Amino acid sequence: MASLKEVRNRIVSVNSTQQITKAMKMVSAAKLRRATDAITQMRPYSKKLTEMIATVSANAEGAKENPYTIVRNINKVLVIVVTSDRGLCGAFNANVGKAAVSLIAEKYVEQQAAGNVEIMALGKKGGEYLARRGYNVNTQYADIFTKLSFANVRIAAEAAMNGFEEGKYDVVELVYNEFKNVATQILKTEQVMPIVEKKDDKVKASSVDYIFEPSEEEIINELIPKALKLQIYKAVLESNASEHGARMTAMDKATDNAGELLKELKLQYNRSRQAAITNEILEIVGGAEALAAA
Amino acid sequence: MNLQIITPDKKVFSGEVEVVTLPGTDGSFQILKDHAPIVSTLGKGTLAADKQLFTIDGGVVEVLNNKILVLAEAVL
Numbered sequence: 298m299a300s301l302k303e304v305r306n307r308i309v310s311v312n313s314t315q316q317i318t319k320a321m322k323m324v325s326a327a328k329l330r331r332a333t334d335a336i337t338q339m340r341p342y343s344k345k346l347t348e349m350i351a352t353v354s355a356n357a358e359g360a361k362e363n364p365y366t367i368v369r370n371i372n373k374v375l376v377i378v379v380t381s382d383r384g385l386c387g388a389f390n391a392n393v394g395k396a397a398v399s400l401i402a403e404k405y406v407e408q409q410a411a412g413n414v415e416i417m418a419l420g421k422k423g424g425e426y427l428a429r430r431g432y433n434v435n436t437q438y439a440d441i442f443t444k445l446s447f448a449n450v451r452i453a454a455e456a457a458m459n460g461f462e463e464g465k466y467d468v469v470e471l472v473y474n475e476f477k478n479v480a481t482q483i484l485k486t487e488q489v490m491p492i493v494e495k496k497d498d499k500v501k502a503s504s505v506d507y508i509f510e511p512s513e514e515e516i517i518n519e520l521i522p523k524a525l526k527l528q529i530y531k532a533v534l535e536s537n538a539s540e541h542g543a544r545m546t547a548m549d550k551a552t553d554n555a556g557e558l559l560k561e562l563k564l565q566y567n568r569s570r571q572a573a574i575t576n577e578i579l580e581i582v583g584g585a586e587a588l589a590a591a
Numbered sequence: 592m593n594l595q596i597i598t599p600d601k602k603v604f605s606g607e608v609e610v611v612t613l614p615g616t617d618g619s620f621q622i623l624k625d626h627a628p629i630v631s632t633l634g635k636g637t638l639a640a641d642k643q644l645f646t647i648d649g650g651v652v653e654v655l656n657n658k659i660l661v662l663a664e665a666v667l
Binding site: 335338339341342343345446447448505506507508509511515519520526527530 | 632
């Protein structure tokens with residue numbers, strides 16, 4: 298049986314670990330609130346933008362032609378992988394990494410063999426995960442989470458959009474975690490460009506007779522890049538909220554586990570203590586008897 | 592008239608105004624009460640709502656029933 302001192306040392310160390318995990322859980326809870334606030338802040342913009350696109354495209358016939366809808370032969374692929382900067386959030390980052398790997402394995406085997414799959418890492422962990430596995434990772438925009446704002450995400454989104462426009466990429470995919478609730482994230486893979494029309498989001502176009510300036514087509518061409526940037530920004534915000542949610546649950550579990558461990562250790566400690574005391578009494582009684590016999 | 596300026600990060604401005612001057616892509620223009628419904632793209636420039644000034648980095652504006660909605664990517 299472990300000595301009393303050893304057990305006591307372990308109890309102290311588990312105790313301090315538990316304090317750390319508890320603190321991390323609280324911090325994540327606070328950050329999660331801020332992250333979900335950011336999503337709420339973005340919603341009015343997003344809603345209005347989709348409405349406007351619906352209104353204008355209902356009035357514009359030739360507006361379907363724009364540089365982001367062109368379907369080309371797929372030679373070069375860009376995969377935007379949204380993860381977090383920090384670990385200790387369960388399988389959060391590994392899930393995204395795995396999804397990216399399986400996406401490439403399913404759809405872009407030839408392109409990967411030819412070395413034409415590029416990965417844009419938003420968040421350091423995903424970049425590290427994929428770089429270790431020999432993928433071509435561009436980490437130029439990896440540190441957007443140090444100061445998360447639309448301005449920063451926009452730069453990365455514009456880089457991807459320009460790349461698509463110039464033919465540097467023929468398809469752009471996005472892999473991220475969507476925030477459902479604190480305990481659940483939904484892993485999502487979306488094709489960003491060329492734009493695929495979604496059947497499900499039916500936004501009612503208003504029947505008001507608007508004046509369009511300069512013209513319907515030009516407005517649409519102005520709105521679509523905005524919608525794309527917003528789509529990427531949304532993914533980043535969702536991922537950010539998911540990260541904190543995932544960390545919160547992971548740390549909550551860790552705190553519980555530490556509690557269990559402490560319970561066991563304390564039991565062990567008391568047992569050893571009792572054994573030591575019994576031993577001592579036996580010795581004393583033995584000694585006393587020996588004296589009495591003499 | 593009710594004016595709202597929204598960016599993806601936050602709602603920058605929301606309130607009642609008398610006159611709004613907007614930096615349209617084809618030149619600056621002004622919106623007064625009871626303006627006809629209009630959707631227009633905006634360039635980089637200064638948006639003046641009464642006496643308040645906002646510098647916006649491009650965007651779109653929608654005017655409907657005395658409600659002016661400006662969607663800007665960034666307000667500097």
